[in-house]
Amino acid sequence: MSKAKIHFVCQECGADSPKWLGRCPGCESWNSMVEETLSRQDGKKRHSTSNGAKPRPITEVDNFAVPRLTTGVGEFDRVLGGGIVPGALILIGGDPGIGKSTMLLQVACSVSQTYGSVLYVSGEESAAQTKMRAERLNKLSDKLLIMTETNLDEIALSANQLKPALMIIDSIQTMYSPEIPSAPGSVGQVRESTGKLLRLAKETGIPIAIIGHVTKEGNIAGPRILEHMVDVVLYFEGEKTYAFRVLRAIKNRFGSTHESGIFSMEEDGLMEVKNPSGLLLSERPESAPGSVVLACMEGVRPLLIEIQALVSTTCFGMPRRMAVGFDYNRLILLMAVLEKRVGLMLGNQDAYVNAVGGIKVTEPAADLAVILAVASSFRNISLDAHTVVMGEVGLTGEVRMVSRVDVRISEAATMGFKRFVIPAGNLTGLKIRQQGLKIVGVSNVIEAMEAVF
Ligand code: TYD
């Protein structure tokens, strides 16, 4: 017999407790415990689901080549590792308005044109709104079926009848299971709904893509266990005010998590960007002080980004520092290295650093570019327009090795860059043998400054 039981569940991490607590014992957040009724199955019943599988040597396991569904949106397929695997449960998170619904509608339409019906379940927008969007994207297809429903039992019923090639749930926070009394979006509902979708996907082989909202902290709203339940977790990121969007795999049971898809949001939907470096550098002012080109990695893809810095004497007692697309504390640290190790007097200077194009640079390899951009603006001397830099900077001013230098250099070389300032430690392992490239290895910040100014 199943028994309904009152629980208090943390809406941040999903920890539960039999009584209300002001602070969650799991994640220590305040006021996050909410009353929920959970229907629990008997413990015994849970353990009795054996399918009689016997242990066998791994060498005797059959290889299986999964036929993947190629969605036709190249960058999306790339992130998934070459298309959608049948029965896969894919979770896509991202800030509101970033373009999750737009992307999945484009994917849905393109899949429906090649593989037959696709079921797009929207709990957020009406069918007419979704149609308007599809019209705007110029993506109308008879095989694309829209359903505005939030009851998961009804959705599962339709999916079982239709057997679509792909199903989309927009979004998991609007869905509910009637047997759970708590409101849609609560931890209990989200967990139960995802569980139902998981069973549906695995039993029928229909791949399901679920849109999930993110919290203030940037995690997918709902319990962390959600990310464990699904096969693939993707994040769609970008600055809303810029067109540039990056789709990243955080978890992928069918491929690597190093791939990333790059899109730009246009008037008529998301476009795949084939040459992101070209787009990012298109408006670069050549030979302007404070502008440095960085070769960084976006997963396994090299990306050229312009780092800009503006350093000017402060009018107030306290100098201002600001970083956009780069870690603020890292900027402060790098400026301290410049003061102490190079002797630049930055104590009375305001400094602003920007990674152009709304890109977030988190790689340590960006350190050297930031240091040189700040120094270039401070001294009002520009770098040679054909120079690219990379390198992590330590507290003693040493320049540390970075990964995949060859890939970075060859990307920059195809974009017409000729001069490279790289960590000295990377020189020995370098395989690139292209004519006309000047590669300078530097072991500390002073050497780097001498190399570029
Ligand atoms: P949307 O897909 O609704 O975001 P999400 O589902 O992640 O909340 O995207 C909404 C934004 O995208 C909206 O602000 C307008 C913009 N947009 C375009 O710029 N071009 C388009 O063709 C579409 C459909 C949307």
Ligand code: MG
């Ligand atoms: Mg949406």
